[in-house]
Amino acid sequence: MLNKLPVARLLFCVLATSAVLGQVCAIVSLSALSQTSIMVWAFLALIIQLIVLGVFTSHVEKLISEPITRLTDAADHLGPDLRPRELPEYGSKEISQAILAFRNMQERLARCTAERVEVLAAISHDLQTPITRMRLRAESLESRQDSARLLQDLDTMHALVKEGVTYARTLHGTTEPPSRIDLRALLESIISDYEDAGHIVILDSRIAEPVMTLPNALRRILINLVDNALKFGSAVCICACRRSSGPVISVLDNGPGIRPDQLENVFKPFYRGPPRDQKSVAGSGLGLAIARQLAIAMNADLRLENRNEGGLEARLSLSHASVVHGLGGVSRVVDENGAEGLCRGRAAVATVRDCGHAAGAVGLSLSTRR
Ligand SMILES: Nc1ncnc2c1ncn2[C@@H]1O[C@H](COP(=O)(O)OP(=O)(O)OP(=O)(O)O)[C@@H](O)[C@H]1O
Ligand SMILES: [Mg+2]
The missing domain is CATH 3.30.565.10 (Histidine kinase-like ATPase, C-terminal domain)
Incomplete structure:
Protein backbone atom coordinates (compact mmCIF):
# COMPACT_ATOMS: atom_id res chain seq x y z
CA MET A 1 0.00 0.00 0.00
CA LEU A 2 1.25 3.44 -0.91
CA ASN A 3 2.45 5.25 2.16
CA LYS A 4 1.17 8.76 1.52
CA LEU A 5 2.52 10.62 4.53
CA PRO A 6 6.23 10.81 3.57
CA VAL A 7 5.09 11.98 0.11
CA ALA A 8 3.04 14.68 1.78
CA ARG A 9 6.01 15.72 3.94
CA LEU A 10 8.21 16.00 0.83
CA LEU A 11 5.56 18.03 -0.98
CA PHE A 12 5.27 20.32 2.02
CA CYS A 13 9.06 20.99 2.02
CA VAL A 14 9.02 21.70 -1.75
CA LEU A 15 6.07 24.06 -1.37
CA ALA A 16 7.55 25.93 1.59
CA THR A 17 10.93 26.34 -0.15
CA SER A 18 9.34 27.56 -3.40
CA ALA A 19 7.18 29.99 -1.45
CA VAL A 20 10.21 31.52 0.28
CA LEU A 21 12.16 31.67 -3.01
CA GLY A 22 9.15 33.19 -4.76
CA GLN A 23 8.91 35.87 -2.10
CA VAL A 24 12.59 36.73 -2.35
CA CYS A 25 12.32 37.00 -6.18
CA ALA A 26 9.20 39.11 -5.87
CA ILE A 27 10.87 41.52 -3.43
CA VAL A 28 13.95 41.86 -5.71
CA SER A 29 11.90 42.42 -8.90
CA LEU A 30 9.42 44.72 -7.20
CA SER A 31 12.09 46.94 -5.62
CA ALA A 32 11.91 49.11 -8.75
CA LEU A 33 8.19 49.79 -8.16
CA SER A 34 6.65 52.38 -5.94
CA GLN A 35 6.16 51.80 -2.17
CA THR A 36 2.35 51.33 -2.53
CA SER A 37 2.65 48.81 -5.40
CA ILE A 38 5.15 46.77 -3.38
CA MET A 39 2.71 46.71 -0.45
CA VAL A 40 -0.15 45.50 -2.72
CA TRP A 41 2.00 42.78 -4.33
CA ALA A 42 3.34 41.60 -0.96
CA PHE A 43 -0.19 41.45 0.41
CA LEU A 44 -1.42 39.42 -2.60
CA ALA A 45 1.54 37.03 -2.30
CA LEU A 46 0.77 36.53 1.39
CA ILE A 47 -2.91 35.75 0.69
CA ILE A 48 -1.99 33.21 -2.01
CA GLN A 49 0.54 31.59 0.30
CA LEU A 50 -2.02 31.33 3.09
CA ILE A 51 -4.59 29.73 0.76
CA VAL A 52 -2.06 27.18 -0.54
CA LEU A 53 -0.93 26.43 3.01
CA GLY A 54 -4.56 26.05 4.22
CA VAL A 55 -5.45 23.60 1.44
CA PHE A 56 -2.28 21.67 2.01
CA THR A 57 -2.70 21.50 5.80
CA SER A 58 -6.27 20.22 5.53
CA HIS A 59 -5.08 17.55 3.10
CA VAL A 60 -2.32 16.44 5.46
CA GLU A 61 -4.74 16.48 8.39
CA LYS A 62 -7.11 14.24 6.41
CA LEU A 63 -4.26 11.87 5.60
CA ILE A 64 -3.46 11.53 9.31
CA SER A 65 -6.99 11.43 10.73
CA GLU A 66 -8.65 9.14 8.16
CA PRO A 67 -6.82 5.92 9.10
CA ILE A 68 -7.25 6.69 12.82
CA THR A 69 -10.99 7.20 12.29
CA ARG A 70 -11.19 3.89 10.43
CA LEU A 71 -9.33 2.15 13.24
CA THR A 72 -11.66 3.67 15.85
CA ASP A 73 -14.72 2.58 13.81
CA ALA A 74 -13.37 -0.94 13.50
CA ALA A 75 -12.79 -1.11 17.29
CA ASP A 76 -16.26 0.35 17.99
CA HIS A 77 -18.02 -2.03 15.62
CA LEU A 78 -16.24 -5.17 16.68
CA GLY A 79 -19.26 -7.48 16.72
CA PRO A 80 -19.97 -10.28 19.17
CA ASP A 81 -18.59 -12.76 16.62
CA LEU A 82 -15.20 -10.94 16.92
CA ARG A 83 -14.60 -11.61 13.25
CA PRO A 84 -12.06 -9.25 11.68
CA ARG A 85 -13.62 -6.56 9.51
CA GLU A 86 -12.11 -5.17 6.30
CA LEU A 87 -9.39 -2.78 7.53
CA PRO A 88 -6.71 -1.91 4.98
CA GLU A 89 -3.27 -0.80 6.15
CA TYR A 90 -3.20 2.90 5.44
CA GLY A 91 -1.41 6.07 6.50
CA SER A 92 2.00 6.57 8.06
CA LYS A 93 4.28 3.69 9.04
CA GLU A 94 3.23 3.97 12.69
CA ILE A 95 -0.49 3.99 11.87
CA SER A 96 -0.10 1.05 9.47
CA GLN A 97 1.63 -0.86 12.26
CA ALA A 98 -1.20 -0.02 14.69
CA ILE A 99 -3.78 -1.26 12.12
CA LEU A 100 -1.81 -4.47 11.59
CA ALA A 101 -1.56 -5.03 15.36
CA PHE A 102 -5.31 -4.41 15.70
CA ARG A 103 -6.07 -6.90 12.91
CA ASN A 104 -3.88 -9.52 14.55
CA MET A 105 -5.61 -8.91 17.87
CA GLN A 106 -9.04 -9.37 16.22
CA GLU A 107 -7.91 -12.65 14.69
CA ARG A 108 -6.50 -13.93 18.00
CA LEU A 109 -9.74 -13.01 19.81
CA ALA A 110 -11.87 -14.73 17.16
CA ARG A 111 -9.69 -17.86 17.37
CA CYS A 112 -9.89 -17.84 21.15
CA THR A 113 -13.72 -17.56 21.14
CA ALA A 114 -14.05 -20.29 18.52
CA GLU A 115 -11.90 -22.61 20.65
CA ARG A 116 -14.02 -21.84 23.71
CA VAL A 117 -17.22 -22.66 21.82
CA GLU A 118 -15.71 -25.93 20.58
CA VAL A 119 -14.64 -26.95 24.10
CA LEU A 120 -18.10 -26.15 25.49
CA ALA A 121 -19.84 -27.97 22.65
CA ALA A 122 -17.61 -31.02 23.17
CA ILE A 123 -18.22 -31.07 26.94
CA SER A 124 -21.96 -30.71 26.39
CA HIS A 125 -21.99 -33.50 23.83
CA ASP A 126 -20.01 -35.84 26.06
CA LEU A 127 -22.20 -35.04 29.07
CA GLN A 128 -25.38 -36.12 27.28
CA THR A 129 -24.55 -39.84 27.51
CA PRO A 130 -23.76 -39.99 31.25
CA ILE A 131 -26.80 -37.79 31.99
CA THR A 132 -29.06 -40.20 30.05
CA ARG A 133 -27.46 -43.19 31.86
CA MET A 134 -27.96 -41.53 35.23
CA ARG A 135 -31.56 -40.72 34.33
CA LEU A 136 -32.23 -44.40 33.59
CA ARG A 137 -30.62 -45.44 36.88
CA ALA A 138 -32.57 -42.78 38.79
CA GLU A 139 -35.84 -44.00 37.29
CA SER A 140 -35.14 -47.54 38.47
CA LEU A 141 -34.49 -46.48 42.08
CA GLU A 142 -36.81 -48.03 44.64
CA SER A 143 -37.38 -44.86 46.65
CA ARG A 144 -39.71 -42.66 44.61
CA GLN A 145 -38.65 -39.57 46.56
CA ASP A 146 -34.95 -40.08 45.86
CA SER A 147 -35.70 -40.87 42.24
CA ALA A 148 -37.73 -37.66 41.78
CA ARG A 149 -35.00 -35.54 43.42
CA LEU A 150 -32.28 -37.08 41.32
CA LEU A 151 -34.29 -36.61 38.13
CA GLN A 152 -34.86 -32.97 39.02
CA ASP A 153 -31.11 -32.45 39.55
CA LEU A 154 -30.39 -34.13 36.24
CA ASP A 155 -32.89 -31.87 34.48
CA THR A 156 -31.15 -28.83 35.96
CA MET A 157 -27.77 -30.16 34.83
CA HIS A 158 -29.09 -30.83 31.36
CA ALA A 159 -30.63 -27.34 31.08
CA LEU A 160 -27.41 -25.71 32.33
CA VAL A 161 -25.31 -27.57 29.78
CA LYS A 162 -27.71 -26.68 26.98
CA GLU A 163 -27.89 -23.00 27.96
CA GLY A 164 -24.10 -22.84 28.34
CA VAL A 165 -23.61 -24.01 24.79
CA THR A 166 -26.27 -21.62 23.49
CA TYR A 167 -24.55 -18.72 25.25
CA ALA A 168 -21.15 -19.68 23.84
CA ARG A 169 -22.68 -19.91 20.36
CA THR A 170 -24.33 -16.48 20.63
CA LEU A 171 -20.95 -15.04 21.66
CA HIS A 172 -19.76 -16.15 18.27
CA GLY A 173 -22.53 -14.19 16.57
CA THR A 174 -25.23 -15.76 14.48
CA THR A 175 -25.13 -17.10 10.96
CA GLU A 176 -28.87 -16.64 10.53
CA PRO A 177 -29.63 -14.52 7.48
CA PRO A 178 -32.03 -11.59 7.92
N1 LIG B 1 -39.01 -10.06 34.81
C1 LIG B 1 -38.17 -10.09 35.84
N2 LIG B 1 -38.58 -9.68 37.06
C2 LIG B 1 -37.74 -9.70 38.12
N3 LIG B 1 -36.45 -10.10 38.05
C3 LIG B 1 -35.99 -10.52 36.88
C4 LIG B 1 -36.81 -10.53 35.70
N4 LIG B 1 -36.06 -10.97 34.68
C5 LIG B 1 -34.86 -11.24 35.18
N5 LIG B 1 -34.79 -10.98 36.49
C6 LIG B 1 -33.59 -11.12 37.36
O1 LIG B 1 -32.46 -11.25 36.53
C7 LIG B 1 -31.76 -12.46 36.81
C8 LIG B 1 -31.11 -12.99 35.56
O2 LIG B 1 -32.10 -13.39 34.63
P1 LIG B 1 -31.75 -14.50 33.57
O3 LIG B 1 -32.90 -14.66 32.67
O4 LIG B 1 -30.43 -14.16 32.96
O5 LIG B 1 -31.50 -15.79 34.45
P2 LIG B 1 -32.55 -16.76 35.13
O6 LIG B 1 -33.93 -16.43 34.68
O7 LIG B 1 -32.29 -16.69 36.60
O8 LIG B 1 -32.09 -18.18 34.58
P3 LIG B 1 -32.28 -18.74 33.08
O9 LIG B 1 -32.93 -17.69 32.27
O10 LIG B 1 -30.90 -19.06 32.63
O11 LIG B 1 -33.13 -19.95 33.24
C9 LIG B 1 -32.81 -13.36 37.38
O12 LIG B 1 -32.24 -14.37 38.18
C10 LIG B 1 -33.66 -12.38 38.19
O13 LIG B 1 -33.06 -12.11 39.44
MG1 LIG C 1 -34.33 -16.26 32.60
Missing part, protein backbone atom coordinates in the same frame (compact mmCIF):
# COMPACT_ATOMS: atom_id res chain seq x y z
CA SER A 179 -35.48 -12.11 6.46
CA ARG A 180 -38.68 -10.18 6.04
CA ILE A 181 -41.28 -11.30 8.55
CA ASP A 182 -44.79 -10.52 9.67
CA LEU A 183 -44.04 -9.44 13.24
CA ARG A 184 -47.60 -9.87 14.42
CA ALA A 185 -47.68 -13.48 13.17
CA LEU A 186 -44.39 -14.23 14.95
CA LEU A 187 -45.65 -12.74 18.24
CA GLU A 188 -48.94 -14.65 17.91
CA SER A 189 -47.11 -17.93 17.37
CA ILE A 190 -44.96 -17.32 20.48
CA ILE A 191 -48.05 -16.54 22.52
CA SER A 192 -49.90 -19.61 21.28
CA ASP A 193 -46.97 -21.79 22.45
CA TYR A 194 -47.38 -20.29 25.93
CA GLU A 195 -51.15 -20.82 25.78
CA ASP A 196 -50.54 -24.47 24.95
CA ALA A 197 -48.43 -24.67 28.10
CA GLY A 198 -51.28 -23.13 30.13
CA HIS A 199 -49.90 -19.58 30.49
CA ILE A 200 -51.69 -16.36 29.63
CA VAL A 201 -49.67 -13.81 27.70
CA ILE A 202 -51.41 -10.76 26.24
CA LEU A 203 -50.47 -9.34 22.88
CA ASP A 204 -50.82 -5.71 21.88
CA SER A 205 -49.18 -5.33 18.48
CA ARG A 206 -49.40 -2.01 16.66
CA ILE A 207 -46.97 -2.80 13.86
CA ALA A 208 -48.63 -3.76 10.59
CA GLU A 209 -45.60 -3.41 8.29
CA PRO A 210 -43.27 -6.33 7.59
CA VAL A 211 -40.03 -6.21 9.56
CA MET A 212 -36.56 -7.19 8.34
CA THR A 213 -34.89 -9.13 11.13
CA LEU A 214 -33.33 -12.41 12.30
CA PRO A 215 -36.53 -14.32 13.14
CA ASN A 216 -34.95 -17.14 15.19
CA ALA A 217 -32.83 -14.73 17.22
CA LEU A 218 -35.86 -12.49 17.82
CA ARG A 219 -37.99 -15.47 18.87
CA ARG A 220 -35.28 -16.64 21.26
CA ILE A 221 -34.91 -13.20 22.84
CA LEU A 222 -38.65 -12.84 23.36
CA ILE A 223 -38.98 -16.34 24.78
CA ASN A 224 -36.22 -15.64 27.30
CA LEU A 225 -37.92 -12.37 28.31
CA VAL A 226 -41.40 -13.89 28.56
CA ASP A 227 -40.00 -16.86 30.54
CA ASN A 228 -38.58 -14.37 33.04
CA ALA A 229 -41.77 -12.34 33.15
CA LEU A 230 -43.80 -15.49 33.90
CA LYS A 231 -41.21 -16.67 36.41
CA PHE A 232 -41.24 -13.46 38.44
CA GLY A 233 -44.73 -12.11 37.69
CA SER A 234 -48.22 -13.48 37.14
CA ALA A 235 -49.48 -11.31 34.25
CA VAL A 236 -47.49 -10.66 31.09
CA CYS A 237 -48.04 -8.54 28.00
CA ILE A 238 -46.02 -8.24 24.81
CA CYS A 239 -46.48 -4.77 23.32
CA ALA A 240 -45.13 -3.86 19.88
CA CYS A 241 -45.21 -0.33 18.55
CA ARG A 242 -43.34 1.95 16.18
CA ARG A 243 -41.23 4.80 17.46
CA SER A 244 -39.22 7.39 15.62
CA SER A 245 -36.11 5.24 16.21
CA GLY A 246 -37.73 2.06 14.83
CA PRO A 247 -39.95 -0.78 16.05
CA VAL A 248 -39.99 -1.43 19.78
CA ILE A 249 -41.14 -4.66 21.41
CA SER A 250 -41.71 -4.56 25.17
CA VAL A 251 -42.37 -7.44 27.52
CA LEU A 252 -44.18 -6.13 30.59
CA ASP A 253 -44.93 -7.97 33.80
CA ASN A 254 -46.36 -7.29 37.23
CA GLY A 255 -43.56 -8.95 39.21
CA PRO A 256 -41.25 -7.37 41.83
CA GLY A 257 -39.02 -5.67 39.24
CA ILE A 258 -35.25 -5.46 39.71
CA ARG A 259 -33.26 -3.27 42.09
CA PRO A 260 -32.07 -0.25 40.07
CA ASP A 261 -28.39 -0.98 40.82
CA GLN A 262 -28.85 -4.52 39.43
CA LEU A 263 -30.51 -3.59 36.12
CA GLU A 264 -27.26 -3.99 34.15
CA ASN A 265 -25.71 -6.75 36.28
CA VAL A 266 -28.50 -9.19 35.42
CA PHE A 267 -27.20 -9.25 31.84
CA LYS A 268 -23.94 -10.83 33.02
CA PRO A 269 -23.67 -14.57 32.35
CA PHE A 270 -24.58 -16.79 35.33
CA TYR A 271 -25.69 -13.75 37.31
CA ARG A 272 -28.87 -14.26 39.30
CA GLY A 273 -30.58 -11.67 41.46
CA PRO A 274 -30.25 -11.60 45.26
CA PRO A 275 -31.79 -14.72 46.88
CA ARG A 276 -34.78 -12.82 48.25
CA ASP A 277 -35.79 -11.93 44.67
CA GLN A 278 -35.44 -15.47 43.43
CA LYS A 279 -38.39 -17.01 45.24
CA SER A 280 -36.41 -20.27 44.83
CA VAL A 281 -37.09 -20.19 41.08
CA ALA A 282 -34.99 -22.42 38.88
CA GLY A 283 -32.58 -21.01 36.33
CA SER A 284 -28.96 -20.75 35.40
CA GLY A 285 -28.67 -16.97 34.99
CA LEU A 286 -27.96 -17.17 31.27
CA GLY A 287 -31.32 -16.15 29.78
CA LEU A 288 -30.67 -12.40 29.73
CA ALA A 289 -27.01 -12.81 28.76
CA ILE A 290 -28.10 -14.81 25.70
CA ALA A 291 -30.85 -12.31 24.90
CA ARG A 292 -28.39 -9.38 25.05
CA GLN A 293 -25.84 -11.15 22.81
CA LEU A 294 -28.51 -11.94 20.25
CA ALA A 295 -29.80 -8.36 20.40
CA ILE A 296 -26.28 -7.08 19.65
CA ALA A 297 -25.98 -9.57 16.78
CA MET A 298 -29.20 -8.21 15.25
CA ASN A 299 -28.18 -4.60 15.81
CA ALA A 300 -30.91 -4.05 18.37
CA ASP A 301 -30.86 -2.62 21.87
CA LEU A 302 -32.17 -4.52 24.89
CA ARG A 303 -32.83 -2.71 28.16
CA LEU A 304 -34.68 -3.33 31.39
CA GLU A 305 -36.63 -0.71 33.29
CA ASN A 306 -38.78 -0.83 36.39
CA ARG A 307 -42.31 0.32 35.68
CA ASN A 308 -43.93 3.05 37.74
CA GLU A 309 -46.93 0.79 38.24
CA GLY A 310 -44.68 -2.01 39.56
CA GLY A 311 -43.14 -4.84 37.58
CA LEU A 312 -40.51 -4.83 34.88
CA GLU A 313 -40.40 -3.67 31.28
CA ALA A 314 -37.87 -5.44 29.03
CA ARG A 315 -37.59 -3.27 25.95
CA LEU A 316 -36.12 -4.45 22.68
CA SER A 317 -35.57 -1.59 20.23
CA LEU A 318 -34.97 -2.76 16.69
CA SER A 319 -33.05 -0.55 14.32
CA HIS A 320 -34.93 1.87 12.11
CA ALA A 321 -33.86 0.00 8.96
CA SER A 322 -35.75 -3.07 10.10
CA VAL A 323 -39.13 -1.68 9.01
CA VAL A 324 -39.45 -2.77 5.42
CA HIS A 325 -42.37 -0.66 4.35
CA GLY A 326 -43.06 2.22 6.72
CA LEU A 327 -45.45 5.13 6.65
CA GLY A 328 -42.71 7.53 5.50
CA GLY A 329 -41.66 8.80 8.93
CA VAL A 330 -45.25 8.91 10.13
CA SER A 331 -45.98 6.89 13.24
CA ARG A 332 -49.19 5.73 14.73
CA VAL A 333 -49.69 7.20 18.15
CA VAL A 334 -52.13 6.13 20.79
CA ASP A 335 -53.11 8.73 23.33
CA GLU A 336 -53.86 8.28 27.01
CA ASN A 337 -57.48 7.44 26.23
CA GLY A 338 -56.59 4.85 23.65
CA ALA A 339 -57.39 7.12 20.68
CA GLU A 340 -55.09 6.64 17.71
CA GLY A 341 -53.51 9.30 15.55
CA LEU A 342 -50.57 9.92 13.23
CA CYS A 343 -47.51 11.85 14.25
CA ARG A 344 -44.09 12.76 12.78
CA GLY A 345 -40.45 12.78 13.97
CA ARG A 346 -39.51 13.01 17.63
CA ALA A 347 -43.10 13.52 18.66
CA ALA A 348 -43.87 10.04 17.39
CA VAL A 349 -43.95 8.48 20.83
CA ALA A 350 -46.38 5.68 21.38
CA THR A 351 -48.04 5.60 24.76
CA VAL A 352 -49.91 2.47 25.49
CA ARG A 353 -52.26 2.76 28.43
CA ASP A 354 -54.09 -0.33 29.55
CA CYS A 355 -52.62 -2.65 27.00
CA GLY A 356 -55.92 -3.85 25.52
CA HIS A 357 -58.99 -4.99 27.41
CA ALA A 358 -57.45 -8.41 27.97
CA ALA A 359 -54.71 -6.84 30.12
CA GLY A 360 -57.33 -5.28 32.33
CA ALA A 361 -59.02 -8.67 32.62
CA VAL A 362 -55.96 -10.11 34.38
CA GLY A 363 -55.48 -6.98 36.45
CA LEU A 364 -52.41 -5.74 34.60
CA SER A 365 -52.17 -2.01 34.09
CA LEU A 366 -49.54 -1.57 31.41
CA SER A 367 -47.84 1.39 29.89
CA THR A 368 -44.61 1.79 27.96
CA ARG A 369 -42.30 4.67 28.76
CA ARG A 370 -39.64 6.46 26.73
